[in-house]
Amino acid sequence: MQVTETLNEGLKRGYTITVTAAELDAKVQEKLIEAQPEVEMKGFRKGKVPMAMLKKQFGPRLLGDAMQDAIDGAMKNHLETSGHRPAMQPEVKMVGGETWAEGQDVVVEMSYEALPEIPEIDASAVTLERLTVKADEASVDEALTNLAASAQxxxxxxxxxxxxxxxxxxxxxxxxxxxxxxxxxxxxxxxxxxxxxxxxxxxxxxxxxxxxxxxxxxxxxxxxxxxxxxxxxxxxxxxxxxxxxxxxxPAEVDDELAKKYGAEDLAGLKTQIAERLEAEFKGAARAVMKRALLDQLDGMVSFDLPSSLVEAEAAQIAHQLWHEEHPEEQGHNHGHVEATDEHKKLAERRVRLGLLLAEIGRKAEITVTDAEMTQAVLAQARQYPGQERQYFEFVQKNQQIQQQLRAPIFEDKVVDHIVAGATVTEKEISKDELQKAIEALDEL
Missing domain, CATH: 3.10.50.40 (Chitinase A; domain 3)
Known part of the structure; x- marks a missing residue:
């Protein structure tokens, strides 16, 4: 088996993999020997069918399996030896295609973009503000008024x-x-x-x-x-x-209203509301700090980006924004949506930060636990009342959905890891100031 490099340009790599006819025949023979003890055929005892007859009966089918095993083995060995991590699934095609005949060498062309070398960052050079907002009396009263209105x-x-x-x-x-x-x-x-x-x-x-x-x-x-x-x-x-x-x-703001919402009295309901508001403020403040962190990281690193990832991300952004602008179109029979330079610029940022966070997480051995995944699936399943079991089964069978649920958990854990090593100062602000900070995120 021979692997020959045909392209080495930036992140792009190309190779030809040659599997000789003799190697293929040896693979087929190996599979026949492995299967022989279990084969039964009329006129022969189990496991005693001659190899020549086995090859005639099963050879053509095993040839395809042997070919796939040989190519997969060569690709795996090459990636382990070279240390390359393809940005996307390598493109593989057989030279000769339908004209190939048994007894000939198999030649395969493989191409991919390798993930780039990603520089390490110094987390201590990152400076962040953690915004805090207290639930003041006015905010609690406003929430109480809204509760009373909803219970009207x-x-x-x-x-x-x-x-x-x-x-x-x-x-x-x-x-x-x-x-x-x-x-x-x-x-x-x-x-x-x-x-x-x-x-x-x-x-x-x-x-x-x-x-x-x-x-x-x-x-x-x-x-x-x-x-x-x-x-x-x-x-x-x-x-x-x-x-x-x-x-x-509107309902009266009193102990009776509190009991409707599971509190013992009005004071208890106010405490619950204050805790809920501060949890909401904390989540919003985290979003502001996370954006500030990503902005800093984006300015700290520079490396080549796999064009295949950037193009795929730009196409997804363009498609998503088109649907936001055309909410009446529920399907996807709307023709091609061209990605603009603005879409490509945003895609480059997302890919760069995605690769950086993935690399930081890999080196820090950050993983998403089974318990965390279960919680994520449970949260999603609640959106389908009465169909929770079906949703669980759907997720178990769908690797893509599992990855979509795992990705944000992983990203948040990596963000927490970086923040733990950064210089973070606390800053107390008002609810209105936090609201303006959140609105500013949408403007960027």
């Missing part, structure tokens, strides 16, 4: 009062398309909060100004992307009877 009830308005945004109207309705009632379009005593956006666009607005006892015909068009295909894009009429108009009444 509704009281009947004075007879003859017109409904307005925020009011609840209790209605009976019958929906029809082309004069025919449709399934799911009828209800009685339905409590609808005007302005909530819970009904088809345009529906709630036509009930503003209605009074108890009014009969209102609401005319709307179902959205083109509506879930029920037989209704999507169709014009519909709803015959509505307004049975009551009710005004919102």
């Amino acid at each position: 009830s509704f009281e009947d308005r004075k007879k003859g009062t017109k409904a307005k945004d925020g009011d609840q109207v209790v209605i009976d309705f019958k929906g029809s398309v082309d004069g025919e009632l449709f399934e799911g379009g009828t209800a009685e005593d339905y409590p609808l909060v005007l302005g909530s956006g819970s009904f088809i666009p345009g529906f709630e607005e036509q009930l503003v100004g209605a009074k108890a006892g009014d009969e209102v015909t609401v005319k709307v068009s179902f959205p083109a992307e509506y879930g029920a295909k037989h209704l999507a894009g169709k014009e519909a009429e709803f015959a509505c009877t307004v049975k009551a108009v009710k005004a919102p009444k």
Whole structure:
């Protein structure tokens, strides 16, 4: 077996791997000898089938296995010897292809981009600020007010009062398309909060100004992307009877409200809210510090980047941003999305930082534990109530999803490792200042 270098340009590498016909034949013979004790064939006792007959019967099939084993072995040996780590799966193609015939040497071309040598960083040269925000009384009171609003009830308005945004109207309705009632379009005593956006666009607005006892015909068009295909894009009429108009009444901020949210009393609820707010502030502050760290790291290192990784990342960025700009397009049948220079610049930063963090993590022997992965899967599974088991099984069978869950955990552990060696100062700021710092992240 012979490996010959054909390309050595920057990070790009190319090789030809030659497996001789004699080596292939020896591999096939090795596999036949290994299989012989278990083979049964008419006219022969188990394990006593002559080698010549075995080769005639199974040789062609084992030849393909032997060829794959030889090529895989040569590639593995080459990567171990050279110390190269391919940036992506090496491209491998057989010279001659379909014209190859048994008895000939096998020649394979292999090409890849090797990961670059990544310089070490001095974590002590990194200087960071850890922002801290206390949950002040005003923030706790604001959160309490929001809780009270979400726990609001509704009281009947004075007879003859017109409904307005925020009011609840209790209605009976019958929906029809082309004069025919449709399934799911009828209800009685339905409590609808005007302005909530819970009904088809345009529906709630036509009930503003209605009074108890009014009969209102609401005319709307179902959205083109509506879930029920037989209704999507169709014009519909709803015959509505307004049975009551009710005004919102926020819950009282008292011990009873606290008990609704699992606290013993109002003081206990305030303590819970303060703890939750400070946890949220801590998470936001970490995001600000992490961005500052990545910005510093990006300016501390410079090395060649594998073009294949940069191109793949730029394409993904372009695709993601296109969908953000076209939220109405749910599928991927939108044609090619061209990556711009701005996308490529961002891709270069992401690839550079990704490789740097991966290398720091590798040298520090940072790993993601099974317990951490289980917690990540559990967190994702909660988004699919009633289907948690199916989601677990899906993750177990899907290496790509496992990697998507593992990557952010690994990155956060590497960030913590770097921060532990950096110079970090504490700085207490207000909630508004933290909010501005978070908003600034989106502007970069």
